Amino acid sequence: MGRMARLIRMDQAGHTTLAEWTAGDDAATEAAVAAFREQLDAGYYAVVSSGEGHAEQVRELPLDAELVILRRPIAGG
Amino acid sequence: MAVLPETATVYWRPRLDAGRLRRRGQLWTFSTLAHTLPFLATAALLMALEPLSFPVAAIAVVHAWGIPALYANRGVNVVRPRPRAGSAPERTALGLLGDLLGHEARRLHSRTGLALERGRLGVWLVGEAGALLVRQGGRRVDCWCVKVDAELPSADRTAHLLLALREDEEGFATVANLAFSGAVWRLRRRLPAAMRPALDAARAQA
Numbered sequence: 620m621g622r623m624a625r626l627i628r629m630d631q632a633g634h635t636t637l638a639e640w641t642a643g644d645d646a647a648t649e650a651a652v653a654a655f656r657e658q659l660d661a662g663y664y665a666v667v668s669s670g671e672g673h674a675e676q677v678r679e680l681p682l683d684a685e686l687v688i689l690r691r692p693i694a695g696g
Numbered sequence: 697m698a699v700l701p702e703t704a705t706v707y708w709r710p711r712l713d714a715g716r717l718r719r720r721g722q723l724w725t726f727s728t729l730a731h732t733l734p735f736l737a738t739a740a741l742l743m744a745l746e747p748l749s750f751p752v753a754a755i756a757v758v759h760a761w762g763i764p765a766l767y768a769n770r771g772v773n774v775v776r777p778r779p780r781a782g783s784a785p786e787r788t789a790l791g792l793l794g795d796l797l798g799h800e801a802r803r804l805h806s807r808t809g810l811a812l813e814r815g816r817l818g819v820w821l822v823g824e825a826g827a828l829l830v831r832q833g834g835r836r837v838d839c840w841c842v843k844v845d846a847e848l849p850s851a852d853r854t855a856h857l858l859l860a861l862r863e864d865e866e867g868f869a870t871v872a873n874l875a876f877s878g879a880v881w882r883l884r885r886r887l888p889a890a891m892r893p894a895l896d897a898a899r900a901q902a
Contacts, residue, residue: 627792629792629852629856630846631847631848631849632784633789633790633791633792634788634789634852664701666863668796668862671798671801671813672814672862673862674863675698675863676700676701676863688792688855690856690859691844692702692705693856693857693860693868694702694842694843694844695841695871695872696825696826696841696843696873
């Protein structure tokens with residue numbers, strides 16, 4: 620069985636898990652893609668952190684990623 | 697290379713790189729000198745003309761000393777801790793931030809509240825509402841004010857800034873507002889004592 624991947628959103632609760640999926644589970648993957656698009660439409664940015672010093676913004680849900688994090692935009696203070 | 701999407705909101709700013717950063721630092725130093733030298737010159741002139749004007753000359757010197765100090769204090773403010781959310785969300789957020797950081801950076805964050813991140817421009821210390829950039833050589837520091845417009849636990853605010861920094865370091869510095877640029881010692885003496893080890897660690901790595 621494949622490793623469980625997660626889509627999480629940083630929010631007031633600390634973070635909330637919006638979807639979990641594994642390779643080959645089509646229903647879970649579809650639900651994750653739908654949740655991902657909904658959050659992007661709501662103004663979130665999706666980021667995959669690939670170890671210290673590296674992170675990549677993604678516009679499509681990377682199904683092979685272990686963790687996809689949704690963040691709000693930043694702005695100069 | 698991926699560009700931070702938030703740079704579109706500050707389209708009028710040229711993208712910051714090492715050269716522009718150096719020039720901004722020089723401009724900041726020049727501006728500080730322009731603020732302080734007239735007071736020092738006034739004090740010297742007063743003493744030369746009339747030594748009894750010593751009290752007025754002393755006031756001018758205090759102004760010359762105080763202006764850079766105020767700027768440095770403004771720089772420190774970008775990393776001062778903000779009010780905390782409830783303890784459960786803070787713990788959850790801290791867990792995620794810990795996963796993003798390496799072992800040493802996690803330990804340093806738990807001691808100081810600042811997340812250390814090496815970049816091409818220097819070594820960053822990321823806080824909840826801003827970041828410090830210790831330039832190569834460890835003598836100069838830039839203080840950047842940058843935030844997330846949302847009610848979030850403090851560790852999540854730091855994680856937001858850390859992820860944005862990792863996505864695009866130059867874009868991050870372009871979006872952020874420069875609050876202070878100057879000597880590390882000037883900032884260090886005003887930094888909360890608990891945060892000073894993070895600045896020392898950044899200097900050691902810069």
